[in-house]
Amino acid sequence: MAQKVTPRSKDYSRWYTDVIQKAELADYSPVKGCMVIRPYGYALWENIQQGLDRRFKATGHVNAYFPLFIPESFIKKEAEHVEGFSPELAVVTHGGGKRLDEPLIVRPTSETIINAMYAKWVRSWRDLPILINQWCNVVRWEMRTRLFLRTTEFLWQEGHTAHATPEEAEEEARRMLDVYSDFAENDAAIPVIKGRKSDAERFAGAVRSYAIEAMMGDKRALQSGTSHNLGDNFARAFGTQYLDRNNELRYVHQTSWGLSTRMVGAIIMVHGDDQGLILPPKLAPYQVVIVPIWHDEGEKAQVLATIETITGEFGEAVRCKVDDREEYSPGWKFNDWEMRGVPLRIEIGPKDVAKGQVVLARRDVAGREGKSSAPMEGLLGRVQEMLDEIQANLFAQALKFREDNTSEPTDYEEFKVVVENGFARSYWCGSAECEATIKDETKATIRCVPFDQDGEEGNCIYCGHEATEKAIFARAY
Ligand SMILES: [Zn+2]
Numbered sequence: 001m002a003q004k005v006t007p008r009s010k011d012y013s014r015w016y017t018d019v020i021q022k023a024e025l026a027d028y029s030p031v032k033g034c035m036v037i038r039p040y041g042y043a044l045w046e047n048i049q050q051g052l053d054r055r056f057k058a059t060g061h062v063n064a065y066f067p068l069f070i071p072e073s074f075i076k077k078e079a080e081h082v083e084g085f086s087p088e089l090a091v092v093t094h095g096g097g098k099r100l101d102e103p104l105i106v107r108p109t110s111e112t113i114i115n116a117m118y119a120k121w122v123r124s125w126r127d128l129p130i131l132i133n134q135w136c137n138v139v140r141w142e143m144r145t146r147l148f149l150r151t152t153e154f155l156w157q158e159g160h161t162a163h164a165t166p167e168e169a170e171e172e173a174r175r176m177l178d179v180y181s182d183f184a185e186n187d188a189a190i191p192v193i194k195g196r197k198s199d200a201e202r203f204a205g206a207v208r209s210y211a212i213e214a215m216m217g218d219k220r221a222l223q224s225g226t227s228h229n230l231g232d233n234f235a236r237a238f239g240t241q242y243l244d245r246n247n248e249l250r251y252v253h254q255t256s257w258g259l260s261t262r263m264v265g266a267i268i269m270v271h272g273d274d275q276g277l278i279l280p281p282k283l284a285p286y287q288v289v290i291v292p293i294w295h296d297e298g299e300k301a302q303v304l305a306t307i308e309t310i311t312g313e314f315g316e317a318v319r320c321k322v323d324d325r326e327e328y329s330p331g332w333k334f335n336d337w338e339m340r341g342v343p344l345r346i347e348i349g350p351k352d353v354a355k356g357q358v359v360l361a362r363r364d365v366a367g368r369e370g371k372s373s374a375p376m377e378g379l380l381g382r383v384q385e386m387l388d389e390i391q392a393n394l395f396a397q398a399l400k401f402r403e404d405n406t407s408e409p410t411d412y413e414e415f416k417v418v419v420e421n422g423f424a425r426s427y428w429c430g431s432a433e434c435e436a437t438i439k440d441e442t443k444a445t446i447r448c449v450p451f452d453q454d455g456e457e458g459n460c461i462y463c464g465h466e467a468t469e470k471a472i473f474a475r476a477y
Pocket of ligand 1: 430431
């Protein structure tokens with residue numbers, strides 16, 4: 001029997017963990033709160049990295065690396081920052097068998113240590129802008145953890161830039177949010193809402209935080225990437241100054257932005273179904289799996305020779321896996337690769353070889369409807385076309401799901417019902433008190449104030465006061 005996951009429709013949370021473990025994306029580790037990313041999950045992460053890294057470089061950024069350890073005094077320099085991060089810091093007090101003169105923090109994020117360096121590197125306006133990204137791990141001591149979504153140690157990238165003017169920093173923060181949204185929608189096939197975070201949800205030390213928010217398959221929200229305009233807060237704390245064109249000393253204006261292995265959790269939760277994972281073709285470690293079917297040695301030789309011709313033609317154009325294991329039946333393999341979310345399956349048996357064709361089975365369309373045959377001739381073109389169709393269909397399905405589950409309630413009573421099972425798009429007066437009360441009473445938080453507003457005025461969904469903007473309210477991961 002092939003491995004089965006708990007159906008998503010039955011128990012979403014169990015399904016999520018089942019998929020991760022049975023598809024061998026990740027596993028629990030002997031260290032509480034940490035996870036082991038297994039090769040299949042890491043291959044998915046590598047494709048995420050490549051999709052992002054390409055976009056970072058196309059927008060003028062370069063990669064560098066800063067230390068894992070941050071002197072404790074650095075973290076304390078920016079008041080809001082230390083307050084925000086203190087509860088979740090891991091602190092090293094001993095090294096080489098001796099007590100350290102100054103404890104070292106295992107980085108929760110790197111604004112402080114990077115500023116210590118930028119303060120040395122920046123002298124004049126000619127040194128700006130600095131556009132650096134780093135790929136690394138960070139540690140935030142979490143009490144309640146969940147594979148990929150919240151773990152004590154996780155992988156991410158953090159961009160840190162320094163600019164001459166506030167306008168340039170604002171432009172950069174918005175540009176990188178666009179980069180994230182382009183990646184999420186085009187590569188991960190996840191529709192996102194771009195917007196501003198409320199002050200309560202703002203990054204500790206930022207002037208303004210922006211985020212992309214996505215709806216998961218259980219109608220809860222997941223913040224999938226953030227970009228912050230840090231103003232000159234860190235520059236003031238670290239003395240990161242430059243001489244402008246008039247030889248006057250000024251503070252730099254900065255941004256930071258991050259996207260983490262949470263994105264893997266988002267991909268699982270947005271696209272998966274009762275059978276398991278469904279991976280978007282652009283990020284799938286294997287875009288195509290080929291399953292040969294034979295009954296005797298003669299057929300086997302014939303089928304495998306045909307497959308060799310096909311994979312030869314595919315070359316590097318398609319990420320393809322041939323599952324020619326003898327110890328499993330074709331039916332077992334079909335189920336197994338379906339559970340692992342491979343977007344497209346090619347079946348080839350002796351009859352297909354004789355007819356010069358193959359059977360294609362789409363992962364995103366269940367049963368017979370997802371099956372078709374295609375001539376061997378020109379197969380690569382047909383496969384690429386179909387992968388594009390799957391990619392587009394996954395995005396369209398996710399968008400429809402989000403739209404079907406987003407409402408604009410007319411009053412607070414209706415609002416309470418809506419946020420139990422979806423997103424509410426409602427006027428908010430901007431008061432932190434309304435926001436906090438709504439959170440207490442409904443567990444829904446302001447995910448973001450979308451950039452996309454209709455320009456009309458209305459009344460705050462909670463207090464009824466005048467409001468100029470609508471916010472997205474939802475229960476979130
Ligand atoms: Zn209000």
